[in-house]
Amino acid sequence: xxxxxxxxxxxxxxxxxxxxxxxxxxxxxxxxxxxxxxxxxxxxxxxxxxxxxxxxxxxxxxxxxxxxxxxxxxxxxxxxxxxxxxxxxxxxxxxxxxxxxxxxxxxxxxxxxxxxxxxxxxxxxxxxxxxxxxxxxxxxxxxxxxxxxxxxxxxxxxxxxxxxxxxxxxxxxxxxxxxxxxxxxxxxxxxxxxxxxxxxxxxxxxxxxxxxxxxxxxxxxxxxxxxxxxxxxxxxxxxxxxxxxxxxxxxxxxxxxxxxxxxxxxxxxxxxxxxxxxxxxxxxxxxxxxxxxxxxxxxxxxxxxxxxxxxxxxxxxxxxxxxxx
Numbered sequence: 001x002x003x004x005x006x007x008x009x010x011x012x013x014x015x016x017x018x019x020x021x022x023x024x025x026x027x028x029x030x031x032x033x034x035x036x037x038x039x040x041x042x043x044x045x046x047x048x049x050x051x052x053x054x055x056x057x058x059x060x061x062x063x064x065x066x067x068x069x070x071x072x073x074x075x076x077x078x079x080x081x082x083x084x085x086x087x088x089x090x091x092x093x094x095x096x097x098x099x100x101x102x103x104x105x106x107x108x109x110x111x112x113x114x115x116x117x118x119x120x121x122x123x124x125x126x127x128x129x130x131x132x133x134x135x136x137x138x139x140x141x142x143x144x145x146x147x148x149x150x151x152x153x154x155x156x157x158x159x160x161x162x163x164x165x166x167x168x169x170x171x172x173x174x175x176x177x178x179x180x181x182x183x184x185x186x187x188x189x190x191x192x193x194x195x196x197x198x199x200x201x202x203x204x205x206x207x208x209x210x211x212x213x214x215x216x217x218x219x220x221x222x223x224x225x226x227x228x229x230x231x232x233x234x235x236x237x238x239x240x241x242x243x244x245x246x247x248x249x250x251x252x253x254x255x256x257x258x259x260x261x262x263x264x265x266x267x268x269x270x271x272x273x274x275x276x277x278x279x280x281x282x283x284x285x286x287x288x289x290x291x292x293x294x295x296x297x298x299x300x301x302x303x304x305x306x307x308x309x310x311x312x313x314x315x316x317x318x319x320x321x322x323x324x325x
Contacts, residue, residue, distance in 0.1 A: 005289070007194070007197055008191050009192065010197040010201065010289060012191035012193065013120050013162070013201055014201075014289075014290065015121070015122070015189060016123045016189025016191075017119055017121035017122070017123045017126075017127045018119070018120050018191055018192070019118070019119055019178070019182065019190055020118040020197075021116075021117060021118075022116035023115070024085060024195075025086060025116045025166065026084065026111040027089075027111060027114070028081075028096075030079060032103070032106050034105050036080065037103075038100070040233070041235065041237070042096060042236060042237045043059065043060055043073065044060075044061060044228055044239075045057065045058035045228055045230045046233045047073055052075055052076050052077045053141060054074075054075055054142075055072055055073055055075060055140030055155065056073055056228075057070070057071075057072055057227055057228045061220055062095075063237060063238060063241075064219075064241055065238035065242050067214050067215065067223055067225065068095050069089075069091070069092040069095075070084070070210055070214075071085070071092075072084075072140055072157060088210055091216075093107060113170065113171055114168050114169070114170065115173075116166055117166070117167040117169070117177070117178060117181070118159060118165065118166055119165045119167070119190075120160045120163070120193075121164075122162045124162070125165075126188050127185035128154065130188060131181050131185065132148075133152065137156065139157075140155065140156060147169070147177055147181070148176055148180030148181070149176075150173040151173075152168065152177065154167050159202055159205070160198075160204065161201070161205045167181075196286075199284070200287065200289070203286050203288070203325075204288055206297075206324035208223055208224065208255055212283055212284050213297050214283075219241070221242065221245050221246070222252075224254060224323070250302055251302070252301065253300065254305045255298070255299055256297070256298065256305050256320050257297060257320065257321040257322065257324075257325055258285075258298055258318045258321065259293065259320075260293060260294040260296060260313065261318070262293075262317075263293070265286060267285075268282060268283060269281055269282065272311050272313055272318070273312040274303075274312070279303075279304050279311065282296050282297070282313060283296075283297050284296065295325055296313070298313075300320065304320065
C-alpha cells in the first residue's frame, strides 16, 4: 500500500478533535454484593480498590496467562462496567462465568441497547463542554451526564497520543447525540472521522488491537500489556505464569514498535528478517502522516527486541522503536 495524504478526520483528530463511531466497543455490567471481589480475583489489575467514578485498564487471562480480552473496568456506586472489544465480549463472558459458583454476582449485557461514540484530540474536552457536558479529567475517570438533552455516560480513555473520551448513550438516542456533538464541535474544528483514521492514531500511540496484535494464543507479557497488570495485588487468574516470566526477566518473543523507511506499508503477516534469519512478523501497520513514514507493530524474537535493532521487512529497512512512537 502506498503512502496517502492525511485525511480530514486524521488531521482534525491531531489538531482539534475527531468524532468516531466506536461500534467496536461493548460492555458487560456486573452487579451484586460480590462483584468487586469476583472480578478482582479474575482480572489482572486492582479492581477491589476502585471507587465510584474511577476505573482502570486490565486484562482477562487464561491460567497460562494468555489473553482472552483486554479492556477497562469502571466503578460506579452499584455496579462495575467491563468495557471491551465487541468481538471478544461473548468469549470473555463465557470465560468469567466458568468461575461464577457461589458468588453473589449478576452479569448484564447492555450492548444491543447502547451505542458508543468517541471524541479524540487536543480539543476533545472543549467539544464536550460546548455540548453541555463536563468531561472527566483523569485516566479512566467517568461520570453520568446529560448530552444533547439526553442521559449519557462519559469516560476518559485515550485512544491516541491526545486526550480521548468514550460516550455511551441509549441506541435510540445515538443519532440525536451525534448531531448535537457535531453542531457544538464544528466551530472548534471537530470533524467526523473514520476507522482508518483511528488505525493510524492508535498505532502512533502504540496501542495493540485485540484480534489483530494479540489474541488467546499470546502471553500477556509477549503482547506488552503490562500496564494492565498490578504486580503486587496477589493472586489472580494467570498470575503464576506472569510472576515466573517476570522473575526470569524476559519472554522469548514480544510485540514491538517498528519504524520503517520508505513509503510502502507492509501487510499483516509480513516476515521480519535479521541477518537472513526469520525473527518475527508484522501484526498491523499504517502510514503515519505525523511521522511521514509507515509504522508498524510486530512480534520479534528476544535477541532483536531492543530499541535500535535494525531489521528488514519486505526488503526494506525497519528499526525497533520504543512505544509509543
